[in-house]
Amino acid sequence: MTAIKYEHIKTCKQSGARLGKVHTPHGTFETPIFMPVGTLATVKTMSPEDLKQMNAQIILSNTYHLWLRPGEDIVEEAGGIHRFMNWDRPVLTDSGGFQVFSLSDLRHITEEGVHFRNHLSGEKLFLTPEKSMQIQNALGPDIMMAFDECPPYPAEHTYMKASVERTSRWAERCMKAHARPEDQGLFGIVQGGEYEDLRRQSAEDLVSLDFPGYAIGGLSVGEPKNVMNEVLEYTTPWLPKDKPRYLMGVGSADSLIDGAIRGIDMFDCVLPTRIARNGTLMTSTGRLVVRNAAYARDFRPIDEACDCHVCQNHSRAYIRHLIKCNETLGLRLCSYHNLHFLLNLMEQVRQAIRDDRLLDFRTEFFETYGFNKADAKNF
Amino acid sequence: MTAIKYEHIKTCKQSGARLGKVHTPHGTFETPIFMPVGTLATVKTMSPEDLKQMNAQIILSNTYHLWLRPGEDIVEEAGGIHRFMNWDRPVLTDSGGFQVFSLSDLRHITEEGVHFRNHLSGEKLFLTPEKSMQIQNALGPDIMMAFDECPPYPAEHTYMKASVERTSRWAERCMKAHARPEDQGLFGIVQGGEYEDLRRQSAEDLVSLDFPGYAIGGLSVGEPKNVMNEVLEYTTPWLPKDKPRYLMGVGSADSLIDGAIRGIDMFDCVLPTRIARNGTLMTSTGRLVVRNAAYARDFRPIDEACDCHVCQNHSRAYIRHLIKCNETLGLRLCSYHNLHFLLNLMEQVRQAIRDDRLLDFRTEFFETYGFNKADAKNF
Numbered sequence: 106m107t108a109i110k111y112e113h114i115k116t117c118k119q120s121g122a123r124l125g126k127v128h129t130p131h132g133t134f135e136t137p138i139f140m141p142v143g144t145l146a147t148v149k150t151m152s153p154e155d156l157k158q159m160n161a162q163i164i165l166s167n168t169y170h171l172w173l174r175p176g177e178d179i180v181e182e183a184g185g186i187h188r189f190m191n192w193d194r195p196v197l198t199d200s201g202g203f204q205v206f207s208l209s210d211l212r213h214i215t216e217e218g219v220h221f222r223n224h225l226s227g228e229k230l231f232l233t234p235e236k237s238m239q240i241q242n243a244l245g246p247d248i249m250m251a252f253d254e255c256p257p258y259p260a261e262h263t264y265m266k267a268s269v270e271r272t273s274r275w276a277e278r279c280m281k282a283h284a285r286p287e288d289q290g291l292f293g294i295v296q297g298g299e300y301e302d303l304r305r306q307s308a309e310d311l312v313s314l315d316f317p318g319y320a321i322g323g324l325s326v327g328e329p330k331n332v333m334n335e336v337l338e339y340t341t342p343w344l345p346k347d348k349p350r351y352l353m354g355v356g357s358a359d360s361l362i363d364g365a366i367r368g369i370d371m372f373d374c375v376l377p378t379r380i381a382r383n384g385t386l387m388t389s390t391g392r393l394v395v396r397n398a399a400y401a402r403d404f405r406p407i408d409e410a411c412d413c414h415v416c417q418n419h420s421r422a423y424i425r426h427l428i429k430c431n432e433t434l435g436l437r438l439c440s441y442h443n444l445h446f447l448l449n450l451m452e453q454v455r456q457a458i459r460d461d462r463l464l465d466f467r468t469e470f471f472e473t474y475g476f477n478k479a480d481a482k483n484f
Numbered sequence: 485m486t487a488i489k490y491e492h493i494k495t496c497k498q499s500g501a502r503l504g505k506v507h508t509p510h511g512t513f514e515t516p517i518f519m520p521v522g523t524l525a526t527v528k529t530m531s532p533e534d535l536k537q538m539n540a541q542i543i544l545s546n547t548y549h550l551w552l553r554p555g556e557d558i559v560e561e562a563g564g565i566h567r568f569m570n571w572d573r574p575v576l577t578d579s580g581g582f583q584v585f586s587l588s589d590l591r592h593i594t595e596e597g598v599h600f601r602n603h604l605s606g607e608k609l610f611l612t613p614e615k616s617m618q619i620q621n622a623l624g625p626d627i628m629m630a631f632d633e634c635p636p637y638p639a640e641h642t643y644m645k646a647s648v649e650r651t652s653r654w655a656e657r658c659m660k661a662h663a664r665p666e667d668q669g670l671f672g673i674v675q676g677g678e679y680e681d682l683r684r685q686s687a688e689d690l691v692s693l694d695f696p697g698y699a700i701g702g703l704s705v706g707e708p709k710n711v712m713n714e715v716l717e718y719t720t721p722w723l724p725k726d727k728p729r730y731l732m733g734v735g736s737a738d739s740l741i742d743g744a745i746r747g748i749d750m751f752d753c754v755l756p757t758r759i760a761r762n763g764t765l766m767t768s769t770g771r772l773v774v775r776n777a778a779y780a781r782d783f784r785p786i787d788e789a790c791d792c793h794v795c796q797n798h799s800r801a802y803i804r805h806l807i808k809c810n811e812t813l814g815l816r817l818c819s820y821h822n823l824h825f826l827l828n829l830m831e832q833v834r835q836a837i838r839d840d841r842l843l844d845f846r847t848e849f850f851e852t853y854g855f856n857k858a859d860a861k862n863f
């Protein structure tokens with residue numbers, strides 16, 4: 106009995122990418138998928154209805170942030186995160202580990218857990234595998250993540266080896282502490298940086314614990330794209346074929362395609378909503394910074410190839426005006442379009458897998474987007 | 485041939501309030517009506533779809549702000565304000581006068597117009613009746629307002645008399661300068677402060693110019709409520725019965741009802757969206773400050789008597805969490821509910837007029853809302 110079940114539909118004959126479905130207590134999502142991030146139980150500027158209109162199938166929320174505000178007890182009392190934020194589709198929460206390592210300067214790692222300071226109040230906090238499980242059990246997402254250490258890039262082999270081994274011990278403690286395995290699927294996180302031997306050790310440790318799904322962590326932390334692709338290339342074959350695979354914190358269009366080609370099923374990133382806040386948009390022909398003066402009298406949609414609600418109804422000139430005036434509708438429209446862009450990209454990726462032509466799709470997409478240009482940007 | 489036509493449906497036998505319709509080039513709205521304010525061609529945090537969902541029938545936008553950003557030429561090039569902001573229902577713009585007098589300290593009034601400084605850049609600007617008409621003709625709203633002086637409260641009778649007479653001369657210049665009377669209806673604005681003789685003089689001057697509608701300005705500027713009601717009581721009978729009457733800048737629930745009873749057809753105010761931004765909500769039982777700690781674990785809707793989308797789907801605890809975290813969805817949900825509250829209040833007012841019981845409705849509403857309490861708040 107596990108809360109999460111992966112159904113494999115087909116493998117792309119051209120690329121080896123997987124088409125599948127993940128069944129959860131709150132319904133099924135198609136893979137490969139992009140998951141919008143709702144840090145504080147809200148995908149910034151979006152309503153649940155907006156997310157459904159753009160066909161978001163699963164969203165992510167952050168354990169660390171919800172622990173601090175409003176507190177997992179309040180979310181639990183509301184009936185869990187789905188009821189709290191009025192989202193009845195699947196939800197995944199991270200473990201809090203990434204925020205502890207990225208938001209706090211003052212942290213001290215012990216075998217027991219991590220001592221650090223609340224980034225808002227400075228208050229001393231202590232997060233352990235058991236505590237992360239208790240919070241995630243209270244929040245009630247469909248998928249929860251094991252508490253891991255996220256070492257910085259680059260890290261020495263010696264340090265990384267000790268870290269990977271501790272993360273494996275923490276994973277085992279997480280599995281033991283997890284109180285609701287019938288309702289919530291717990292994923293293990295493979296670490297190991299750019300060291301093939303350590304990635305292998307981490308994967309083997311975690312696979313032996315038989316999690317219902319696996320994530321690959323510690324990527325997109327500053328390493329070059331080819332390093333990320335190489336790590337994925339040798340890591341995914343060590344993971345079981347009948348479990349979903351999640352690449353954490355990756356949301357640029359090229360990396361989503363390259364990850365799918367290497368057997369990844371799930372992705373998340375704050376990128377589309379974060380860049381939206383300064384008026385940067387992802388379009389089929391590359392990025393567009395709508396706050397630029399060039400768009401003041403441009404009455405075309407953001408992306409003429411996009412069928413999203415924003416592109417059907419609003420002009421670049423209007424959106425630029427809103428962004429220049431700090432009107433929140435501007436952020437809403439930009440966030441909506443960017444999220445729709447990535448969700449739609451993954452629908453195109455799934456179609457290309459069905460058609461056994463994901464490598465061809467990659468070539469076409471990269472060419473149109475401009476990834477092949479000398480000054481190509483990652484989004 | 486005028487762009488705006490008032491259709492009188494009935495007068496409330498109990499209160500004398502008017503039920504009517506105003507026909508415009510972009511459709512018809514029912515009166516008495518509340519008009520949400522979209523200062524910069526956006527009602528803060530709301531999309532056009534949100535506004536339609538809550539049944540907003542006409543919105544207001546600000547000439548002064550659009551003149552500065554993005555500039556009326558860009559709005560005109562977009563095809564007018566309706567196309568620019570993707571709102572196909574009626575729009576009213578003010579004249580810029582109120583902002584010139586309220587936002588700028590450094591102003592100098594001459595017979596020709598007003599010299600003042602741009603509140604954003606400090607740049608010197610000059611606004612005249614002719615310039616206001618040119619901007620409003622370019623913006624293209626269904627209803628435009630004459631350029632008037634808005635004297636502070638209180639003002640001496642001598643100053644007010646000179647001001648009223650200048651406003652009448654400016655009104656005549658506005659009418660002459662108005663280039664699109666077949667497409668846009670220009671309303672005159674009755675001034676005169678709390679002086680009955682000056683209100684009468686102003687009304688007579690403007691009525692002789694035969695505007696398609698009349699506003700009452702210079703109220704809700706700091707005077708007590710009973711003064712406002714008294715001014716309305718003697719002013720509306722001087723206005724023609726076959727033209728709409730608009731009370732500018734008034735949006736508290738009690739004043740909307742009291743204005744309707746005194747023959748007012750149209751109201752606007754930033755109040756519902758402005759108070760929403762710090763989590764203050766209008767409910768059938770009075771105001772509710774949702775950011776208060778008392779609501780942290782309150783999973784009831786904002787207003788159990790409200791059938792709006794927010795109250796059907798979100799709890800006080802969730803909205804409080806969003807507001808505490810400065811999440812824009814919190815502002816959206818609060819703004820939506822408050823606007824819906826006032827639009828729905830006006831629907832109840834119209835129904836009470838149909839039923840010849842607006843005074844009874846007033847008594848019931850005031851009692852439930854708490855306006856009869858010693859510490860009653862205005863919203």
Ligand SMILES: [Zn+2]
Nearest residue numbers: 411413416442
């Ligand atoms: Zn779009």
Ligand SMILES: [Zn+2]
Nearest residue numbers: 790792795821
């Ligand atoms: Zn409501």
